[in-house]
Amino acid sequence: MGKSKVTAKKKTKLSLATIWKQRYLLIMSIPFVIWLIIFKYIPLWGWTMAFQDVKPATFNKPIFQRQFVGFGNFIKTFKDRLFAQTMINTLGVSIIGIAVGTVAAIIFAVMLNEMKFLRFKKVTQTISYLPHFVSWVIIASIAKNVFNDGGVVDTLFKTNLHLMSTNSMLIWFVIVFIDIWKEVGWNAIIYLSSMAGIDPGLYEAAEIDGANRFQRIWHITLPGIRPTIIVLLIMSIGGALNVGMERQMLLSNPLIEDHTMVLSWFSYKRGIGNSDYGLGTAIGVFQSAVGISLLLIANKIAGLFGEDRLI
Amino acid sequence: MKKKVSTVDYILVLVFVLVIFVTLYPFLNVLAISFNDATDTIKNINFIIPRMFTLSNYKYVFKDSDFVMPFVTSVSRTLVGTIVGVFTTSMLAYTLSRKDFVFHKPFTILFVITMYVGGGLIPEYLLIMRTLHLGNNFLVYIIPGMIWVYNMILVRSFIDGLPTALQEAAKIDGANDFQIWYKIVLPLCTPVIATIALYYAVGQWNSFMDTYLYAQKLPTLQFKMYEIMNQATMKLDVHGSSNVTTAVTPMSIRMAVTVVATLPIVIVYPFLQKYFIGGMTLGSVKD
Numbered sequence: 001m002g003k004s005k006v007t008a009k010k011k012t013k014l015s016l017a018t019i020w021k022q023r024y025l026l027i028m029s030i031p032f033v034i035w036l037i038i039f040k041y042i043p044l045w046g047w048t049m050a051f052q053d054v055k056p057a058t059f060n061k062p063i064f065q066r067q068f069v070g071f072g073n074f075i076k077t078f079k080d081r082l083f084a085q086t087m088i089n090t091l092g093v094s095i096i097g098i099a100v101g102t103v104a105a106i107i108f109a110v111m112l113n114e115m116k117f118l119r120f121k122k123v124t125q126t127i128s129y130l131p132h133f134v135s136w137v138i139i140a141s142i143a144k145n146v147f148n149d150g151g152v153v154d155t156l157f158k159t160n161l162h163l164m165s166t167n168s169m170l171i172w173f174v175i176v177f178i179d180i181w182k183e184v185g186w187n188a189i190i191y192l193s194s195m196a197g198i199d200p201g202l203y204e205a206a207e208i209d210g211a212n213r214f215q216r217i218w219h220i221t222l223p224g225i226r227p228t229i230i231v232l233l234i235m236s237i238g239g240a241l242n243v244g245m246e247r248q249m250l251l252s253n254p255l256i257e258d259h260t261m262v263l264s265w266f267s268y269k270r271g272i273g274n275s276d277y278g279l280g281t282a283i284g285v286f287q288s289a290v291g292i293s294l295l296l297i298a299n300k301i302a303g304l305f306g307e308d309r310l311i
Numbered sequence: 312m313k314k315k316v317s318t319v320d321y322i323l324v325l326v327f328v329l330v331i332f333v334t335l336y337p338f339l340n341v342l343a344i345s346f347n348d349a350t351d352t353i354k355n356i357n358f359i360i361p362r363m364f365t366l367s368n369y370k371y372v373f374k375d376s377d378f379v380m381p382f383v384t385s386v387s388r389t390l391v392g393t394i395v396g397v398f399t400t401s402m403l404a405y406t407l408s409r410k411d412f413v414f415h416k417p418f419t420i421l422f423v424i425t426m427y428v429g430g431g432l433i434p435e436y437l438l439i440m441r442t443l444h445l446g447n448n449f450l451v452y453i454i455p456g457m458i459w460v461y462n463m464i465l466v467r468s469f470i471d472g473l474p475t476a477l478q479e480a481a482k483i484d485g486a487n488d489f490q491i492w493y494k495i496v497l498p499l500c501t502p503v504i505a506t507i508a509l510y511y512a513v514g515q516w517n518s519f520m521d522t523y524l525y526a527q528k529l530p531t532l533q534f535k536m537y538e539i540m541n542q543a544t545m546k547l548d549v550h551g552s553s554n555v556t557t558a559v560t561p562m563s564i565r566m567a568v569t570v571v572a573t574l575p576i577v578i579v580y581p582f583l584q585k586y587f588i589g590g591m592t593l594g595s596v597k598d
Contacts, residue, residue: 012413024488029406043430124327133580135517137533141569142337155357271433284431
């Protein structure tokens with residue numbers, strides 16, 4: 001590869017001659033650039049709607065003929081009767097999910113790493129991925145068998161626990177549990193591959209020094225994957241407000257909607273449900289803006305503690 | 312590391328058996344209910360071996376035109392979406408792997424930016440429904456999600472690792488860039504093509520939100536399941552023709568559909584998980 005790189009390194013100048021020479025490359029790429037602009041960049045331009053009053057009737061008007069409302073849509077968002085509870089739900093389900101989910105994935109990865117029967121390890125791992133590949137609709141369908149009134153858990157405890165029919169914070173924990181059940185095997189992969197990079201010599205030295213298994217996990221394995229944990233934590237904190245509408249909606253029902261409503265769903269409800277496009281977009285923009293700030297803050301804090309930072 | 316097996320190892324085995332049990336039990340439960348007599352199921356749903364074996368739930372699902380069309384839609388979008396996705400992604404990836412391409416840099420940047428920022432739900436909804444009028448059109452399943460930038464980068468990294476001698480030889484023989492991609496690069500990319508084909512196929516098969524938002528009149532199997540689910544949570548009424556000797560309930564139908572919708576995934580994923588995981592670690596290294 002090295003030799004050919006030298007000739008290719010020379011920067012190609014933009015001229016009619018090169019365009020003609022590379023016409024096939026252009027034909028093969030420009031349609032996708034147009035596709036990208038339509039489907040990814042035009043929605044970004046749509047953020048301008050957050051500062052306008054846009055309703056179905058005014059949507060087709062050119063942008064300068066719509067009424068600019070400044071931060072009006074954002075003020076409307078914060079004053080919305082659903083906003084406070086939605087924010088609490090989003091942060092609640094997200095923080096519990098990040099905390100418990102990370103710990104669960106690390107514990108599972110450590111256990112896989114310690115397993116000495118390799119065939120059995122492989123089988124367990126393969127089975128643990130299964131729910132990851134299954135859609136949320138199917139997971140919800142299965143979860144309803146397990147947690148609904150009179151479901152598997154209820155019959156097991158011979159009492160009605162109302163796990164999916166109590167309008168309270170309980171549903172956050174049920175949702176987090178289902179999410180971890182679905183993703184723990186998959187999330188463990190990245191920790192496991194990070195553990196594979198730890199120098200085996202460290203374990204041998206520790207063994208000679210008389211460290212037992214738990215001491216080796218505590219003093220070698222966990223510090224070894226620390227950078228991975230930090231990077232993944234920063235990223236998940238950055239995504240803390242991006243709780244998917246799909247999961248929340250599918251695991252919800254009208255009885256418990258007060259505690260399952262999250263920002264993305266709220267944005268849909270106001271934007272499409274109530275046909276207030278400007279308001280819906282503003283909620284989405286708010287979600288992105290807070291997400292970026294959280295990412296930067298988490299990144300900064302990691303830096304203050306002397307950890308490797310993401311950015 | 313030495314292989315001394317201690318009690319801790321046996322405890323670990325026990326824990327893993329528990330993990331396997333907890334993971335599989337809900338699936339086995341669904342399978343058992345789908346093969347169990349619907350009225351018998353109502354008594355107690357906690358079982359993994361059918362108590363009163365029957366095929367009537369499946370017979371109902373496969374006879375009812377309500378389910379045949381969604382099934383066809385799901386299969387078609389998976390096939391078309393995967394073929395289109397693989398074809399377009401690999402073609403684009405090849406052009407962006409060419410360092411001598413005049414727009415190599417600007418195009419790459421344009422694509423990568425979209426991995427980090429997006430317009431969000433409402434602007435996308437309005438674009439598709441109000442501006443492009445793709446609502447309830449089969450194309451809405453194919454075009455908007457045609458290329459995943461992440462997949463494109465996977466393919467591009469793979470092409471970057473291929474020896475360039477073949478490409479250059481072909482060029483000297485007078486092949487144009489399209490022919491080089493199609494006849495030389497593409498055949499060498501089989502492993503990475505398998506990976507992204509799977510990502511696209513699983514994504515298409517499992518997709519639900521696009522139907523919910525844009526094409527409720529063109530339901531997929533996943534959407535149909537959502538509809539029955541909402542029916543079943545409201546009331547367990549016996550809907551199904553009364554002249555059938557065994558009754559069918561929304562619950563048992565839902566379980567049969569769940570099995571049909573899960574089966575392709577269960578069959579495919581164990582064989583190809585190595586590709587999936589290979590792709591995942593490749594992505595994390597290259598980014």
